[in-house]
Amino acid sequence: MAVTAVALAWLRNLFAVVMLSGIFTLTAAVVYVVMDAVDVAFTEAAVGAGIATVLMLGSLVLTTAEEKVQPRRAFGPLAMVVLTGAVLVYGTLDMPFYGDPSAPAHGHVAPRYIRDSGREVGPPNIVTSVLASYRGYDTLGEVFVIFTAAAGVIVLMGRGRRYRGRERRDAERS
Template structure:
């Protein structure tokens, strides 16, 4: 049953990605991006990665969608036709994809107990967490205690990005809308 749910979610992810690539209406693309993030969050829940699912739902479907809608309010609603050669872009994407696939051939097999992460770091955290921290969830203990400065750095980056977005969006209005408003004022 779990495999069936995975297949259905992956199918919807693929259909959503194809729809995003084909559409020119930016509002529909933004909404489908939010749907894609929610589907990804559902897939993470099925894989028992609830913490990642919460992050994906909050950031991917929530904050990103709101920011894209805010950006869209200042720009047009339709994508302009591309002026560059699509064949060159496709060739670059194929080359990069092939390089990434080639890079995965050197990785240990999926779920292999002989992987480097399973030999040193993982068992060390699992062994030390109950004695040193006493938090029942090992992932929470690792993020909050052992990797606390890393998590603090991530929070600082997200905070800085939020401030940058506020500064960029502050006081800006869409020129087309203000021109229409001026025209209506003249007509009245």
């Protein structure tokens, strides 16, 4: 966990940030394995670190690879961030400890999933059962979100290309 934070401190420097953010996501995946979330680690490594990095590199190609140097050191945002962080830390004082089996998050439906999903749904992987069966509507909603995002990307990029074409035509005419 501490390694992740160190990797982040670096992120300010160059426009190698994109690669560093890939490394950061991979580190997060390792942290997930440590916390027993193997499925999430798979997804994070493949989708988060892989596809996201490719997307970012692609947009770097289409825009600029160098960030403008900022001369001024903004004090306002830093103060804001420290203040928010302090409030959040104050909020954690009431939270259950790490790994506490009696934390409220482990009550309610979770024990039932663990007890009955093998019999009711089938696959030994409880995460799969919950994802595809008990919370299938969530997954359906996810598909809608992805579809909307993809449609949005196509609309934006497609119009961009047409726009540039029109500009070129205007330039030729004048």
